[in-house]
Amino acid sequence: MPTIKIEAGCDGCGTCVEQCPMEVLALNNGKAVVVKLDDCMACKLCETVCPCSLIRVEEGA
Ligand code: SF4
Numbered sequence: 001m002p003t004i005k006i007e008a009g010c011d012g013c014g015t016c017v018e019q020c021p022m023e024v025l026a027l028n029n030g031k032a033v034v035v036k037l038d039d040c041m042a043c044k045l046c047e048t049v050c051p052c053s054l055i056r057v058e059e060g061a
């Protein structure tokens with residue numbers, strides 16, 4: 001299973017939430033959070049679209 005790290009500084013723009021094809025991410029109290037890690041395909045689209053480069057996805061073994 002992949003790991004997803006979201007660094008501090010998220011402004012809740014929602015871009016990663018909107019762009020994730022698997023609905024892995026959601027906004028909670030104005031911050032992006034991981035809600036369905038099981039569905040993550042490690043496509044790294046969320047990394048690419050975050051304007052602040054706060055997301056790091058690593059593929060699992
Ligand atoms: S790597 Fe892809 S599937 Fe996983 S959370 Fe990011 S956009 Fe969604």
Ligand code: SF4
Binds near residue numbers: 010015
């Ligand atoms: S794209 Fe980046 S700044 Fe925007 S909600 Fe996602 S993690 Fe936060």
